[in-house]
Amino acid sequence: TFTPASVLVTGGAGFIGSNFIHHFLAGNPGCRVVNLDILTYAGNLKNLTAVQDNPDYRFVRGDICDAPLVATLLEEERIDAVVHFAAESHVDRSITGPEIFVRTNVLGTQTLLEASRKHAEKLPDFRFLQVSTDEVYGSLGPVGYFTEETPLAPNSPYSASKAGADLLVRAYFETFRLATLNTRCSNNYGPYHFPEKLIPLMIHNILQRQPLPVYGDGLNVRDWLHVKDHSAAIERVLKHGTPGEVFNIGGNNEWKNIDIVKLVCDLMDERLGRFPGESRQLIKFVKDRPGHDRRYAIDAAKLKRELGWEPSYTFERGIAETIDWYLANQGWVAEVASGAYREYYQAQYGNR
């Protein structure tokens, strides 16, 4: 068992990173958490107001590609673990502008690895955990699951850049014996999810009685996991995983996109006192995303077998709580939905 004393979390102002920081600080009092985040459109310090005065927590605004900054932080804060979330994470954006994905996801990861390698020479117990995605495995047919042995076959510039980063992580273990770990998780949902992503986008648009854009025929399948279960899995891999290994994370919870949208519509109708089926009338099928992967489904048996992880949320409970969180946090949504986000949304979906 590895017990970190000072953790560098990259991208901690984003969706999963901020959820992880809440989870980790609550369960590891006395362990320092330094959050390095450049605050792109997706980074929001409002996600972290509940911990901003915690003496164990520090925020540093900066770029993971800034090698001197990263080296200084590792040294100054005596970091013994890096949990690396920082990324450009939205597939649609990677289609309209792939360069930044290569810079942040590939070069950024390599910069962190290189600084970590040098830092770890003085700190043999150091660990580096790369947070990645099932999208690196490509697309599945109607049956079968991604295992850790599935060959990488990314189809979007986003997933290709994450696969590139994962391979660098592997290389730093094989070449330099840096103690790396690599997790690959299915789609996450939960609080603090940026409203461009499917579930919060639908909640937001249902509230505003705006059309609900669904790609293609809506039959693409995704495997959904609550972000708190993802956070717990990452902590477990960091503390108990064998360096050099990859761990898939998922909750065996496959849904067709259209069925998720219908479920959110129905739960929202109940909460808003609308008549049954009212919100479903807002569903609008739009032109499919190019290279849209048909199905992702993850086999997380290794994580369950070797590290005893199990998801704690049923989807029924998780999705209901998530909807209630968005309804109770309209101020957060309104803020995120302003400015840069709105411009992007207009360019992507027009005024529909």
Ligand code: NAD
């Ligand atoms: P996000 O887009 O919400 O957050 C990314 C964060 O990284 C933002 O706070 C942003 O400001 C920060 N960032 C971007 N470029 C940076 C840079 N150069 N330097 C420092 N910080 C930078 O993403 P997310 O959905 O929270 O995903 C986090 C990680 O988890 C990503 O690596 C993603 O690939 C992976 N992942 C996401 C999902 C999912 O369903 N969202 C599933 C599996 C894996």
